[in-house]
Amino acid sequence: MxxxxxxxxxxxxxxxxxxxxxxxxxxxxxxxxxxxxxxxxxxxxxxxxxxxxxxxxxxxxxxxxxxxxxxxxxxxxxxxxxxxxxxxxxxxxxxxxxxxxxxxxxSRVEQSQRSAKEYKEYVEQWIHEIKTPLTAMSLILANEQDVWKLRRELKRADNLTDNILHYARLDSIEKDKQLKEHSLNAILNDVVKNQMDLLIASKMKVEIDGDANIYTDNKALQFIVNQLLTNSAKYCPGAKITMRVKGKELIYEDDGIGILSHELERITQRGYTGSNGRKLGTSTGMGLYIVAQLCKELHIELNIKSEHNSYTRFQLIFPNLTEM
Known part of the structure; x- marks a missing residue:
């Protein structure tokens, strides 16, 4: 010294x-x-x-x-x-x-600690939620051995796995996204086909109208539409779903139970389940949060309107991007 x-x-x-x-x-x-x-x-x-x-x-x-x-x-x-x-x-x-x-x-340490805590909480909720389709599959194999029902529960488990994977990748979506030209109608039809087992089980009717070429990340947009479909199937069985394409807009609407007006502004918040989610008891409140975050990263304007016991409408306005 x-x-x-x-x-x-x-x-x-x-x-x-x-x-x-x-x-x-x-x-x-x-x-x-x-x-x-x-x-x-x-x-x-x-x-x-x-x-x-x-x-x-x-x-x-x-x-x-x-x-x-x-x-x-x-x-x-x-x-x-x-x-x-x-x-x-x-x-x-x-x-x-x-x-x-x-x-x-x-500040960075506190943010890291909050993120780690939030991730831990979500994983715990996700484990609790995925037990439902896993238990159902075990019962089907042990008793009914109904292949169609087994496929339905397997799809539910697959959707939950997709949710947690997209949540884990939110921090890296900026560098992982690949913007290419896609037919919006083709993406919508692919998602509906992928979720056909759940839609049939929930007695849902789906109508797709219009088309537009947009520049977006295919996987991220498929997840967004997929989440809207699975939410409708979960909360509004028997409802009719309409997806209309107008110019650079996608209007997704179901005629299900709707969302209470005082809850509408909070449904995209992390972990918010709302009264509909609390009734089911297994909702993590993360689906629409991930949807909102992906829309921000893809520069998609997301507007939500709903009337309780009448309808829920999601408006997705795509940016006017050109291929780089």
Missing amino acids: IRGFLQSKLISVGFLWIGYLLFLLIFMLIDVPFGTIAMISLAFIFIQLSWLITSFFYEKKRYEEMKQQMEKLEEICLLGEVLRKPKSLVEHKYYEAMMAVSQDAI
């Missing part, structure tokens, strides 16, 4: 000695007595050594305090919050910079 301290004072000591030598030269030119010069030199050396020794022990004390604080902290990024404010201008600027870095690190 002594070596580092002396190196930090080297410039200051150098200028002091340069100043001293200049004054010594002046004293010699004006014929100041040697005894006076010797006394001044001794005083200069004494004061300089006193300053160095005092500064060394002062900085050593501050260093030991900081070292002890670092050892006590569970998170090193919190160090900026407990450091004593410096007095010098340069040290104060370094202190402000360290505080900014510390606060940014704390």
